[in-house]
Amino acid sequence: EVQLVESGGGLVQPGGSLRLSCAASGFAFSNYAMSWVRQAPGKGLEWVSVITSGGGSTSYADSVKGRFTISRDNAKNTLYVQMSSLQPEGTDVYYCAKVRRERTVVASTDGYDQWGQGAQVIVSP
Numbered sequence: 001e002v003q004l005v006e007s008g009g010g011l012v013q014p015g016g017s018l019r020l021s022c023a024a025s026g027f028a029f030s031n032y033a034m035s036w037v038r039q040a041p042g043k044g045l046e047w048v049s050v051i052t053s054g055g056g057s058t059s060y061a062d063s064v065k066g067r068f069t070i071s072r073d074n075a076k077n078t079l080y081v082q083m084s085s086l087q088p089e090g091t092d093v094y095y096c097a098k099v100r101r102e103r104t105v106v107a108s109t110d111g112y113d114q115w116g117q118g119a120q121v122i123v124s125p
Helices: none
Strands: 002-008 010-012 018-025 034-039 045-051 058-060 068-073 078-085 091-101 110-117 121-122
Touching: 002 091, 018 034, 018 121, 034 078, 034 110, 045 068, 045 078, 045 091, 058 068, 058 078, 078 110
Parallel strands: 010 121
Antiparallel strands: 002 018, 018 078, 034 045, 034 091, 045 058, 068 078, 091 110, 091 121
């Protein structure tokens, strides 16, 4: 059974930093690109970042470029996103998502076949 389990969410002050993790199991993690996608209350999904299967290439949404860093440890089957200079955007839920096809990179909210349960990030004074 494929599982993606996020952790590391919580309350952080504006300008602060937070690192989310996504523990993957049930599939060959190192064969798949992985993304982070977020959703604000009452809004649609927003693609945040993607990393290739080997971790050698990354891409970011303009809204987080320069502030977020996606990474992965294939030996630990874990995906990360380091978030800094967090803005007071309220409450977002961050999801890690597995790209549907091996060796394929997706930079959108479509093209995934597995999602984690989400990690809530609250940016507030």
